[in-house]
Amino acid sequence: MLIAICLLALSGCSSAVLTQRAGDTVMMTSASTPRAAQLAILEGTLTRTPQGCLASRTPDGGAVVVQFPHGSILAANGRSVDIPDVGTLHLGDSFSGGGGDGDLVDLRGVPAECQVGTSFISWQSGGAVRP
16 A cells, blocks of 8 residues: 655656565665655555565555665565664565655666566655564
8 A cells, every 4th residue: 555645756767676586586676775755655565476576465455566675685585574774574564664656667677577567666765564
């Protein structure tokens, strides 16, 4: 679920992603700290797409892929993510954070497993994990 409070437009240039893999899980992170701020509250439950990409469960039972904050680390078992200044998020945990959404075509280096649908959630900073 994405609750938009305010969203500042990112610059027109595309952003690059870093990919981490563990087992059959794939995770995207921001390649660097963002230059512009997206001011939306993100809320969701961590899941994986059928292709293995970490995502947020949508109210209709689907999923939208997540680009995690710069510096996030996928666990060796692929079932959790350590997020800077937030903590560890496990599959099935609910989460909140600051960021926004965007079009996957605006990202460079999206792994094939994460090319699901047309949009993604960009988790930029802060947040909380609710097991």
